[in-house]
Amino acid sequence: MSSAPSSSPSSSSSLSPSTSVLIVDDQPMQRFGFRMLLESQDDLRVAGEAGTGTEAVVLASQLRPDVVLMDIRMPGMDGIEATRRIVSAWSGAGDGPRILILTTFDMDEYAYAGLRAGASGFLIKDALPEELLAGIRAVAAGDAIVAPALTRRLLDAYVHRLPAAPGAPAAPDPRIASLTDREREILTVIAQGWSNAEIAERLHLAESTVKTHVSRILAKTGARDRVQAVIVAYDAKLVEPA
The missing domain is CATH 3.40.50.2300 (Response regulator)
Structure with missing residues (x-):
């Protein structure tokens, strides 16, 4: 006991x-x-x-x-x-x-x-x-x-084995619909494993601007942190498992 x-x-x-x-x-x-x-x-x-x-x-x-x-x-x-x-x-x-x-x-x-x-x-x-x-x-x-790369590896390996989240909204996901084009683009590459520094370099943005976009993405999607934002991206089919 x-x-x-x-x-x-x-x-x-x-x-x-x-x-x-x-x-x-x-x-x-x-x-x-x-x-x-x-x-x-x-x-x-x-x-x-x-x-x-x-x-x-x-x-x-x-x-x-x-x-x-x-x-x-x-x-x-x-x-x-x-x-x-x-x-x-x-x-x-x-x-x-x-x-x-x-x-x-x-x-x-x-x-x-x-x-x-x-x-x-x-x-x-x-x-x-x-x-x-x-x-x-x-x-x-x-x-x-x-780590971003490990997040992607984990999700790619297991997202297709699990049932959809209970009560998950059907496409189009309203959490995604509220994002601007730039925010949607950044959420997509976050789900692909890009760090803030990589996003800034590849999209030609200041890293502070990237951080601002990420904060807005979290607020609009209701995600508590970056990992939860990746879950949203997968649920909304912005990114598919490899």
Whole structure:
């Protein structure tokens, strides 16, 4: 019988803001390892721990962490469904927790399902400690931590295996219809794996202009971050799997 999740926050410095993290994993030793790593950082603190998806949904609502470090395979409610429920609970209510999916393999179809459910990115469970810490900080800052080329590779490999998103609007997608021609062009190349620097160079734009376009694309499509914008592009058939 697994022990009850710990929801008591760890101490943090009052001199600087800290990012709160909810650790979700069904393996107690895995949670312990994550906790030790996070507590070694001055700018990160552990908000709590959950051993199941159900516990994760409850604690995310109670503790309102900045980031949820989410395992996928857990007994009962898995990490995909827990991600979907956490994101849905915050829909229209301002910024909610950012979900960072942890997966065993970098070409795991569950990772794509997690991104579609509303996660801001994913990492491999055997990532180096500095990679995990950098990922948590990036997600907390509103960035997607999946490299553009890896995003494309993942989507190309698995998008055709998964059913359409429930309730997905039929073409033409109104999220795309609201974009200008330039914004549609930029969304398309984002989904093809181009970085902001590559977009600026190839389309002869200032990188600051590209960032402005990306911000407008996110606002118009309702995407929380770059990865979610790629999901929109695939759902709207702007880009097809290779």
